[in-house]
Structures are given as C-alpha cells and as structure tokens.
Amino acid sequence: MSIEKTTQKGSGLSKKGLDAGTVGLLGAVVIGVSCVAPAYTLTAALGPTVAEVGVQLPAIFLVGFIPMLLVAFGYRELNSAMPDSGTTFTWATRAFGPWVGWMGGWGLIAATVIVLSNLAAVAVDFFYLMLGQIFGNPAIADLTLNLPVNIATTLVFITLACYISYRGMETTKAVQYVLVTFQIIVLAWFAIAAFVHVANGTAFDATPISADWFNPFAVGSFSAFAAGVSLSIFIYWGWDVTLTMSEETRNPEKTPGRAGALTVVVIVVIYLTVALATLTFAGVGEGELGAGNPDNQESIFATLAGPVMGPFAILMSIAVLSSSAASLQSTFVSPARTLLAMGHYKALPKDYGRISPQYKSPSYATIAAAVAAAGFYVFTRLVSENALWDTITALGLMICFYYGITALACVWYFRAQAFSSARNILFRFLSPLLGGVILLVMFFKTATDSMDPAYGSGSELFGIGMVFILGVGVILLGAVLMLIWWRINPAFFRQEVILKGSAPKE
C-alpha cells in the first residue's frame, strides 16, 4: 500500500513497484519452481523427448540446461540495462532494428500462445482423468478423447483463464507454496513408487539404470540430439524468472543468484529422478505401458500414474491439473503484455495497446491472446492426431527462435562494452553468444528435419510434417502480418517510435 499524491497540474507516480524486500531465498525458489511447473512439464515433455533420444533422456535433460543458462545470463544483462522497456520485442528492436525486433516479439507471443493451448489441453485431460478416478468410472476419463467434448472443454478452460487474467487476479503466496509443495511431494511419491515396483519385480518392463543414460554422445544422431535439446529448453522455461528478480528480494545482491542456482538443483533433481523412475519402470519399448509407445508419449503420467501409484494416482491428476491450471492463468500475462507493448509502439494496431480502466490490465491484448490460443488449439486438434505432442515440439522450436534472437540482441546491444571487463566478456558477450548460436542452430536443424512427414509424432498435412507447419508456419504467418502492417502503418518500421541503438562504451 503506497500513496503518491499528484498536484492538479503536475504529477509523478510512485516509482516503487513491488514492496521491497518481501521475497526471501525460499520464496524465490518457490516462484522459480512454480514458473517451471514441473508436474505439467514432465507429463507434456517426457514422452516426446523419449521418442527422440530414448534412454539418453537424463543426458539430454542435463545438456538442455546449458544453453538455457547461457541465454539467461544475457537476459539478465538486458533486463538490468533496460529495466523499463519490456522484453524480447523492445530489446531486439533496440539492438537489431524494427524488423528483427518485430519477429522476436512475434516469436515470444507465438511460444506463449502455443504453451497456453497446450496447458489448457493438458489441464482438460487430467480434469477428466480426475473425474474418472473420483467416480471410479474410466468412461469419464475417456471423454477427453471425444473430439467435440475435448475442444469445448479446452475452450472453456482458456476462456476462464483469460477472464481471470483480464481481471488482474493473481495466485497468492500461500496458494503458490501449497501448489509447489504438493507437486514436489507427488512427483517424489511417483518416483519412489516406481523404484519400489522395480525392486519388487512388479515393474512393467524393469530396465536397469545404466551410466550410458547420462551420456549425451550416445544419442543416435544429431537430429535426435537437436530435437531433444530444443525440447529440454522447454522444460527449463521459467527457471530464469529468479535471475530477473531484484528489488522484490530481501537481498537483491545475493538472493536472485542463489535462488536461481537452488531452483536449478531442485528442478534437475526432480527431472532426473522422475526420468530415471519412468525409464526403469516402463522401459522405452512400445509395449502397453512403455515410454516408447507413441500412445503414451503425449501425456506420460496419464498412462503411468495408475500402474505406478495405484489408488493414489488421483494425487498425480490433481498435481498436474493444478500445476497446469495455475500456469495457464499466469502465462496469459506474457503474450498480452508483449502485444500491448507492440500496440503501444505502433508495431501493431493501437487497440492492442489498450489498458483496461477498470482492472489496469491489457484488455484487447489479453482477449487477442486467448482467441489465438483457442484458434491454435482447435486447428491443431483438428488436423493432427497427436496434437499435444506436436505442439510441444513446435513450442521447443519457437522458444529456441525467440531466445536465440534475445541472446544475440544482448551480444549486439552491448558490443561496445563487450571487452571492457572480464565480467562483460563472460556475461555480455561469450555466454549469450554461445547460447544464442546453440539455440539458433537447434532451431534451424529441427525446423529442417521437421519437414519430413514422419517427424515427431508422424502427423502431416499435404506431405509436410506437422511440427514444421505449426512451428515454421507460425513464424511465416508472423512475417506476412508484419509486411501487411508495414504497408498499413510504417511508422514503427521507419524507427519513428523506437530507435535502434546500443549501450555506450564504458
């Protein structure tokens, strides 16, 4: 609660954002883990990643973190140098000019819109699964396979989340602590139960853990490796939130870094434990419960929680449902704010820049994000037999695209200071350069590979792989929209609004 008075003529809003110093180390880790949403992420990404890299899942989970870390350093530098000016869209526009900036913003919007549709779909799956478990009636769980029911329910979920976000309602601290604790307990329960089954000889396909699982070089091909890494970018997406916190923390000097490191440890331990548990319990075969069975790969916990946890599988349903529902609502904020910024800076029609007088949230932009997420989901669900799988792969692609642009924007923006200190060499030059290049290489490799109709889940349209259509198609759609807008209102593209620039020499 703070009050700032303004006079009749002049004025000044309180510069104070969040109440300073309310978040401690534990709180920051909780925020980090909640943004990663491990229960949702694992059920969505574990299957598709196994499909690419098989038993080298743990290795890819570890390797995938490296580019994420490198890019996060660059993100943090940009965030502290231009704290008041948005994210990828504004940074890339400042560094590379309007065209690349526009596409960077589009990439961020597309990635978040795709994840919204996936979050809603996963929430719906587990919603019906949970109802089926409550009433002991598997027929209810199967409702999610009914196309009209599934689409209708997903649209309801998206609408609700949009409404909540539009109203500016937020998850509170207490709720966030409960959600995170609950997720961790349930995931640990799942892993322990799976190991117990293996020890008792009751596992589906007991597979001994081998050191080879941790060897990224054992992955069959570079294609598989690239696909695996771009998927693992997705599983760490959200982690870097801790690094960008500063004035919210009790100790802005130390808390963000420590929280980031601790969050990584927590997340990696969760991922590795669950990955090992899944592989050793179910193997990567294509049998009924096998992690290599394409039917299981869309949502691994939906298949395995029952056999592994028995009657307590309902806890997993609740964990995934709550995790994805909470993320669904909070993720709406991201594309809405980027759309709003683009509207404000004349990179989109000015309606997108409208803020609701009542709720002080992006109004038009929030609804636009919901319409896009709903449209994307309906399209994907109608044309692909494996909608969830394809969206997750396309999502990895999209994150690589906009993160890659962000990282290189950091390198280019700070080019005058890159070598002025050892710290700058590391954080403003080497890390983001390496991270950005890795991500863009993964992006181009995966994009090229995904043209093959047999890629990923094997869904296709007109003989072109579904992932290519969803990923590259969305980027091309952005390019077309950008050209149309340039013809309508070229102000942004003439740099009349945001000027290209760079950090001054130190």
Add this chain to the structure above:
Amino acid sequence: MRYVVGYTADERGHDAVCLAVALARRQGADLDLVLVTPERSPYAGTYLPDKGFESLLTDQLQEWMDQGLALVPEDVPARGVIVRAESNAEGLIQAAEDTEASLIVIGASSRGLTNRFNIGNVARSLLHASPVPVALAPKSYRRTDPITRMTCAVGNRAGADDVVAVAVSSAQRRGLPLRLVSLVALDAGHSDPEGMEDEANRRLAEAASALAAGGRVSVETAHGPSIEKAIEALAWDEGEVLLVGSSRLAQHMRIFLGSTANKILRTLTIPMIVVPRTYATPGTTGPGAQTHEADA
C-alpha cells in the same frame, strides 16, 4: 472537508466525478481523485517478468489522471492520487482513512455482462467495509450543479433513527430542504393488515417532531405493491440526493446494503448516499466522532 472520488477512466468514473462536484459545490469540499492500481505480487508466477508493462501502465495512469482532473470545474479544488492496493475497495478506503476524507464517491452503474458483476463487487465490498458514507452515482450522471434537496428513506427497523439524525444534520449544514420518506410495500388487494402504513407514518412524525423547528422538513409515505413501485411513485427533483442507512447485517460482516436499499439502487436514477451503521452521528461521543463528522 475532503471527498475521495473512486476514479476510473470510463463512463462510471465520469459519473463519480460529476456527483462529487455536485456534492462538493454545496459544501465547499475538496476532491481527491483516487486511481487504484493493483499491487502486483511477485508470487503471481508471471513469466517472463516484464517491467516494461509497469512503465507503460504508469504513463497511462498519469494520462487518465490528467483526464479525470480535467473533468473537474475550476471552482472545485481537486488533486489526483494514485494508490496501490490489492483491490479497488481497499485502495479507496485506505485513501479515505489516510486523508480523513468524509465521503467516498463512486460510480455504480452497470453495463454489459462482465462489468455488471464487477461493479457489484466493488460497490459491495466498499459498502461492506467503508468507515465513511459512500455516495453512489447512477449511470450517466452528468449534473454538476449543487444538489437541491435531500431525501432520507426510513425503514421500520432499529437504526432508522440514526440515519434520520445524520440526514437532519447534513441537510442543515448544507442548507438543504429535507424530505423524509417511508417506503411501504403493500400486497395488492390487502389493505394494510398489519398497520404498516400507520407505523411508518408514526415513525416519521416522531422523527420530524424531534427536529429543530428551523429545518425545512417534509414527510411523505410512499406505497406500492413493491418497494420498486413505491419508489417509482415518488416525485424526485433533478438535483436530489437520497440518503439511506446500511443494513443491520453489516455488523455480521454480511451484505452491508440492506435488501431495501438494494432494491432502491436498482430502481432509482438519482444518487444515493449509504451511511454506515457504525457511523458516528453528531452529538454522540463515541470514538471516531471527532475524526468523522457526519457530513454526508
């Protein structure tokens, strides 16, 4: 004398400003236009954190505030206040307490599906918790001339005397004619079996006789088959303001607005001031009597 105006940059905010001006002109009050902006929790799980939005929002709030202040005529002193709070109601109450304001003015109109729900919420939570009277501007209220008459609706429950006392003192202070109205809902065909009308008239007569002889007070009883019809049957001045007391339920942390007041709100097109039940009336010596004069 200071009024807090719950300002939003829309029609409803405009309604509130107009009513606040009309009330302030009668009494020479200063206005604080209060814009409430949500307090963002770091625990919201917003990813990626986008501080750019905060700076755009800041500019927008500033622009809105300038627009709001431009709605206030030159002769009414006004300033803008931007408040961070978890909810609109909380922010307005906080602003009223901090500045020792004697009245909170908000727009209470409802438009559209989503808005309607929310207005109910803002008004309800404000009425529920406000320590000072709350003035509700009806939809499209554009009158800024000083108010011309005050009407006080009196129910037949305990507590009605308090409202009458507040009404009498504020009408006197403003030099306004006061009309006391008893609303009686009668079922069609029944001729007042419980003597409700007699009871209502008796109460009003008592109240009127208790008043200082100098006041311009009139007494009326409105009846109809329902409260709504009874209200519609009354003649209203254009510059009229209706004063009602809050429900006794307020003390139980329930709905502060009584069902009768709620019905009035839905029917009326004139501004209404709701006086909290615990509000200190002039002459009482309870705590708060000094800080909050009954100047609704």
